[in-house]
Amino acid sequence: MARKYKRSQIIVIDPRTSVISDRLKGIGRIIAVSSGKGGVGKSMVATTLALSLAKKGCKVGLFDLDFTSPSTHVILGAKYVQPTEEKGLIPPQIHNLEYMSLIYYVGNEATPLRGADTSNALIELLAVTLWGNIDYLVIDMPPGIGDAVLDLIRLVPRIEFLIVTTSSQLAFETVKKQLCLLKELKVPIVGIVENMKMTESKNVQQQTEALDIKFLSEIPYDPSVETTIGHPDKLLETALGKKVFNLAQTV
Amino acid sequence: MHEWALAEAVIKAANEIAQKENLKQVTEVTVKIGELQQVERPIFRFALVQLKPANFKKAKFHLTTAKSTLKCRVCGTTWLFKKTSVDKETAEAIHFVPEVAHTFVKCPKCGSPDFEIAEGRGVWLESIKGAK
Numbered sequence: 001m002a003r004k005y006k007r008s009q010i011i012v013i014d015p016r017t018s019v020i021s022d023r024l025k026g027i028g029r030i031i032a033v034s035s036g037k038g039g040v041g042k043s044m045v046a047t048t049l050a051l052s053l054a055k056k057g058c059k060v061g062l063f064d065l066d067f068t069s070p071s072t073h074v075i076l077g078a079k080y081v082q083p084t085e086e087k088g089l090i091p092p093q094i095h096n097l098e099y100m101s102l103i104y105y106v107g108n109e110a111t112p113l114r115g116a117d118t119s120n121a122l123i124e125l126l127a128v129t130l131w132g133n134i135d136y137l138v139i140d141m142p143p144g145i146g147d148a149v150l151d152l153i154r155l156v157p158r159i160e161f162l163i164v165t166t167s168s169q170l171a172f173e174t175v176k177k178q179l180c181l182l183k184e185l186k187v188p189i190v191g192i193v194e195n196m197k198m199t200e201s202k203n204v205q206q207q208t209e210a211l212d213i214k215f216l217s218e219i220p221y222d223p224s225v226e227t228t229i230g231h232p233d234k235l236l237e238t239a240l241g242k243k244v245f246n247l248a249q250t251v
Numbered sequence: 252m253h254e255w256a257l258a259e260a261v262i263k264a265a266n267e268i269a270q271k272e273n274l275k276q277v278t279e280v281t282v283k284i285g286e287l288q289q290v291e292r293p294i295f296r297f298a299l300v301q302l303k304p305a306n307f308k309k310a311k312f313h314l315t316t317a318k319s320t321l322k323c324r325v326c327g328t329t330w331l332f333k334k335t336s337v338d339k340e341t342a343e344a345i346h347f348v349p350e351v352a353h354t355f356v357k358c359p360k361c362g363s364p365d366f367e368i369a370e371g372r373g374v375w376l377e378s379i380k381g382a383k
Contacts, residue, residue, distance in 0.1 A: 013264060013268070013375065013376040013377075014264075014375065014376075015257075015260040015261045015263070015264035015265070015374060015375070015376045016257070016260045016373075016374070017264075018260055018263040018264035018267055019256070019259050019260035019263050019264075022259075022263070067350075085253050087255035087256060087259075088253060088255065088256035089253060089256070089347070102348060102351065105344035105347055105348050105351045106344065106351050106354045109354045109355070110354065110364075111350075111351065111353060111354045112353050112354075112364050112365065113350055113353055114365075117350045117353060117368075118350075120349070120350050120372070121348050121350040121351075124347075124348050124349070124350070124373070125348065127256065127257070127260055128253055128256040128257065128347075130256070
């Protein structure tokens with residue numbers, strides 16, 4: 001009896017997305033530190049959260065997805081390190097964090113990427129990075145609700161968002177839109193951090209709670225944080241460091 | 252051995268399609284490799300063979316090549332990426348994440364980094380053939 005053959009012509013199938021869930025299966029929780037607005041201190045909060053979780057004894061990865069404006073490597077003082085290539089890319093350990101960033105491949109040069117390129121680079125790194133077994137992966141997101149946010153929601157079904165805002169109405173109005181979008185899409189929101197707070201106003205907290213979202217912490221503006229850049233141990237001693245360390249006990 | 256991770260993705264995606272199409276045995280898998288990523292074919296092929304699941308026992312892998320065509324969004328110039336046009340370190344960076352080409356490669360006519368990778372970026376699963 002003749003065997004029945006079938007040929008499946010597959011046009012433009014990107015195989016990389018198929019393997020992403022396997023790459024992330026050894027990770028306990030994946031937390032994207034995000035904000036609808038730029039300049040609110042996402043990178044500082046993300047890095048400090050990762051360092052705090054590691055200090056607590058957890059195995060932690062930090063992934064800088066702000067491809068066009070990466071800065072977590074500056075906060076960490078990361079120099080002269082590269083991922084190891086072994087059936088994929090193994091992130092190097094920096095201050096007890098498994099640390100991944102596009103910076104390994106672009107150095108100090110500008111990286112002008114359009115949306116489709118951002119998505120492609122994100123998918124590539126998710127598909128080839130071997131995180132292994134870790135308790136937390138903290139992701140430093142680019143500002144806004146563009147490609148990186150939409151891609152993570154699409155590709156990482158168990159992603160959780162920790163949202164950073166400042167007290168400024170300009171920041172929080174944009175952040176509220178992000179919160180509404182995430183709620184509408186039923187994406188888990190860990191809560192809100194109000195960063196660089198300079199007044200006693202409870203406006204952000206009240207509006208957050210009115211949206212039935214957890215208000216996690218208010219972090220006072222601390223000018224000394226700037227002097228700790230490149231020195232993670234000192235960062236944890238600042239007001240921001242102490243607040244985020246307390247936050248790390250509860251997330 | 253970054254090729255191994257890409258091969259894993261190809262096998263997983265092909266197997267998902269085989270299951271969807273009810274193919275009991277996969278006999279042929281065609282993979283298109285874009286020149287921009289500079290995948291090391293012998294390593295990639297070796298990984299594909301090593302990673303074959305039971306229903307891929309008889310599968311042959313065909314690797315085709317797509318020239319890496321870049322198109323400038325500013326002046327419209329189209330050109331082909333050549334590995335030899337960049338230094339070894341840059342070529343390696345592009346190998347790991349092809350989008351970093353936007354950092355190192357410029358339009359040969361107007362110098363803009365704002366170009367589209369029109370074809371030949373990385374690894375694509377083109378077709379599979381099998382027995383039902």
